[in-house]
Amino acid sequence: MGITDMQEAFYYRECAAAHENSPLGLHYAMFLPTINKQATPEQKKKWLPLAENYKMIGTYAQTELGHGTFIRGLETTATYDPKTKEFILDSPTLTSKKYWPGCLGKTSNHCVVMAQLYTQGKSHGPHMFMVQIRSMEDHSVLPGIEVGVIGNKFGYGTNDNGFLSFDKLRIPRENMLMRYSQVGRIPRENMLMRYSQVSRIPRENMLMRYSQVHEDGTYVKPQNAKLAYGSMVLIRSSIVSDAARGLAQACVISIRYSAVRRQTEAYPGGEEPQILDYQTQQYRLFPLLASAYSLQLAGKYVFNTYLEVNDQIEKGNLESMPELHALSAGLKAFSTYEASAGIEVCRICCGGHGYSQASGLPKIYVDVVPGCTYEGENTVMMLQTARYLMKCYSRAKQGQKLPGFVQYIGQNLNKKSCMSEEVALGCLVMAYEHRAARLVEAAAMRMQSLIQGGKKQHEAWNGSSVQLFWAAKAHCHLFCVKNFVDAIQAKSLSSKTVTVMKSVCQLYGVHGILENLGEFMQDGFFSGEQVGYLQRKMLALFENIRPNAVALVDAFDYPDMVLGSCLGRYDGQVYQALYDYAKSAPMNQTEIHSTYYKHLKPLINPETTSDAMQFAKL
Ligand SMILES: CCCCCCCCCCCCCCCCCCCCCCCC(=O)SCCNC(=O)CCNC(=O)[C@H](O)C(C)(C)COP(=O)(O)OP(=O)(O)OC[C@H]1O[C@@H](n2cnc3c(N)ncnc32)[C@H](O)[C@@H]1OP(=O)(O)O
Numbered sequence: 165m166g167i168t169d170m171q172e173a174f175y176y177r178e179c180a181a182a183h184e185n186s187p188l189g190l191h192y193a194m195f196l197p198t199i200n201k202q203a204t205p206e207q208k209k210k211w212l213p214l215a216e217n218y219k220m221i222g223t224y225a226q227t228e229l230g231h232g233t234f235i236r237g238l239e240t241t242a243t244y245d246p247k248t249k250e251f252i253l254d255s256p257t258l259t260s261k262k263y264w265p266g267c268l269g270k271t272s273n274h275c276v277v278m279a280q281l282y283t284q285g286k287s288h289g290p291h292m293f294m295v296q297i298r299s300m301e302d303h304s305v306l307p308g309i310e311v312g313v314i315g316n317k318f319g320y321g322t323n324d325n326g327f328l329s330f331d332k333l334r335i336p337r338e339n340m341l342m343r344y345s346q347v348g349r350i351p352r353e354n355m356l357m358r359y360s361q362v363s364r365i366p367r368e369n370m371l372m373r374y375s376q377v378h379e380d381g382t383y384v385k386p387q388n389a390k391l392a393y394g395s396m397v398l399i400r401s402s403i404v405s406d407a408a409r410g411l412a413q414a415c416v417i418s419i420r421y422s423a424v425r426r427q428t429e430a431y432p433g434g435e436e437p438q439i440l441d442y443q444t445q446q447y448r449l450f451p452l453l454a455s456a457y458s459l460q461l462a463g464k465y466v467f468n469t470y471l472e473v474n475d476q477i478e479k480g481n482l483e484s485m486p487e488l489h490a491l492s493a494g495l496k497a498f499s500t501y502e503a504s505a506g507i508e509v510c511r512i513c514c515g516g517h518g519y520s521q522a523s524g525l526p527k528i529y530v531d532v533v534p535g536c537t538y539e540g541e542n543t544v545m546m547l548q549t550a551r552y553l554m555k556c557y558s559r560a561k562q563g564q565k566l567p568g569f570v571q572y573i574g575q576n577l578n579k580k581s582c583m584s585e586e587v588a589l590g591c592l593v594m595a596y597e598h599r600a601a602r603l604v605e606a607a608a609m610r611m612q613s614l615i616q617g618g619k620k621q622h623e624a625w626n627g628s629s630v631q632l633f634w635a636a637k638a639h640c641h642l643f644c645v646k647n648f649v650d651a652i653q654a655k656s657l658s659s660k661t662v663t664v665m666k667s668v669c670q671l672y673g674v675h676g677i678l679e680n681l682g683e684f685m686q687d688g689f690f691s692g693e694q695v696g697y698l699q700r701k702m703l704a705l706f707e708n709i710r711p712n713a714v715a716l717v718d719a720f721d722y723p724d725m726v727l728g729s730c731l732g733r734y735d736g737q738v739y740q741a742l743y744d745y746a747k748s749a750p751m752n753q754t755e756i757h758s759t760y761y762k763h764l765k766p767l768i769n770p771e772t773t774s775d776a777m778q779f780a781k782l
Pocket residue numbers: 170171174189192193194197224226227232233234235236266390393394396397398399402403406471474485486489537538539540541544548551552
């Protein structure tokens with residue numbers, strides 16, 4: 165293929181088999197990046213050529229039957245044996261069996277395994293280990309390993325998500341992924357002196373600034389334990405664009421179809437209008453179109469932020485790690501919630517044909533919706549963002565300066581909206597900042613009052629977690645609105661394209677307020693009159709966007725082969741395509757289906773059943 169950028173390669177493969185989650189998906193999305201980001205130079209030198217050339221095919225085995233969210237609760241153990249300089253991997257309980265990892269059941273011959281590290285009788289928490297699970301000669305399962313597929317799922321039929329357990333499997337010490345942030349940069353001469361006294365690890369291993377288990381079992385911890393979570397942050401930062409892609413494709417299909425489909429005479433004797441001319445169809449589809457554009461912009465922002473922060477981390481500067489975690493966790497949750505719900509609305513807007521696989525919509529849905537669960541269950545991710553927002557709130561109250569995208573926190577909440585009939589973009593951003601700041605403060609106040617009332621920290625946290633969730637969701641929503649507005653304002657408004665996009669951006673902001681009105685009106689920030697401005701503006705924007713609706717989805721430029729949809733075809737020949745799809749159905753290859761003779765004929769013509777049964781036995 166010759167494509168070196170991994171995201172580009174991912175999307176290129178997506179074009180070849182759109183929304184068919186690849187049986188090598190985890191090899192690309194997590195196994196290779198984990199080696200890239202968590203292995204030492206020596207380990208990369210050994211494993212990357214094999215993995216990049218498909219000799220090693222791997223997955224990311226972290227989740228277990230009993231734990232997916234709570235990584236520190238994982239039960240798989242890796243115990244260091246200094247006598248043999250090996251780790252002993254074990255699945256001590258039923259619930260410790262790895263369960264869910266993609267490409268695990270039948271495809272992978274290796275995996276990076278997250279296990280609790282034990283050395284010198286002490287636990288050091290979750291760490292990653294490279295484990296070979298199948299022979300690279302004949303793909304047979306290696307001794308001490310049980311592996312298989314978990315069975316049918318909601319979707320992802322092309323991915324052999326599997327289970328895996330270890331029975332005191334021994335792996336070399338060198339198979340612990342030992343890169344990580346230096347525990348302080350130990351001068352070379354000290355390292356030589358220090359390590360030569362403590363252990364005789366090979367010289368090439370000594371020039372490391374990484375976490376180590378020395379040959380005698382001494383553990384050198386990383387600068388931050390969460391660095392081991394890096395691969396998840398990478399994928400969370402990538403999922404936002406993936407969710408945007410799914411929503412955008414569903415919008416292409418449903419809006420193109422709505423421009424072709426005519427239904428119900430508009431008045432007695434009149435012609436049937438395009439269903440895209442129904443205001444209710446516009447009310448359901450146009451805000452989703454706006455959301456698709458907004459999430460695409462947010463996806464670009466968060467992935468670029470990942471690249472920037474990851475570069476800093478690899479230079480030992482972990483300062484922006486909390487911000488990246490909060491941003492990637494929150495936007496991953498926000499984008500997959502929005503996209504999943506939006507794709508389902510697009511399907512419903514296509515009527516019966518939307519329920520056919522011929523529409524392409526069910527396949528997009530079952531490919532996007534697990535994103536609400538994998539790589540961090542969405543509610544848990546939102547609460548991680550909320551945790552960061554609470555810290556920001558207390559820093560703001562102490563007068564500390566906050567980083568860019570949280571500077572709104574702690575602002576004066578006594579002001580009122582500047583909203584007028586024009587519905588300026590700036591007034592929209594101010595409204596979202598006010599709503600998020602108010603919800604962050606309300607959650608913080610709730611926590612404080614529970615603690616003052618005698619609750620312990622964890623009780624106050626759980627007792628405030630609904631409000632914490634609301635605050636995190638409002639924060640992510642603000643981010644998407646402001647990021648969209650900034651993109652519009654960064655362009656000159658003279659060109660027609662940007663003028664059209666300004667309407668789309670306005671609709672995104674207006675619709676979001678009207679769909680969450682209680683949160684915007686609870687403290688009187690908006691007057692009833694101003695809500696009227698917003699309602700009228702939304703209806704006006706539908707009319708404004710209608711003439712460009714098809715062009716706006718064409719602009720996503722997804723080819724028919726990627727959409728895989730009879731409804732979203734560029735040429736609009738929907739009905740012929742549906743009929744051809746039906747005719748090609750395997751069951752239509754014979755006039756009478758073989759099951760007639762065995763199951764129906766005995767009912768319809770019992771007298772002639774005998775010869776029928778003969779036939780059925782053929
Ligand atoms: C440059 C190279 C570029 C290469 C590009 C490659 C791209 C590849 C192609 C991609 C293309 C697009 C892909 C899109 C499609 C993807 C398809 C993927 C297919 C399916 C994959 C699914 C795989 C999985 O599901 S893997 C398993 C995922 N599991 C999870 O996510 C588990 C979730 N749980 C957790 O993360 C933790 O348990 C958590 C955070 C909930 C709690 O952790 P813990 O208990 O340890 O911490 P806390 O006590 O809550 O907090 C302590 C402290 O730590 C901070 N923190 C927590 N996590 C992080 C983190 N990750 N980073 C930084 N900091 C973290 C937390 O904020 C707290 O800080 P305080 O200061 O104390 O508040």
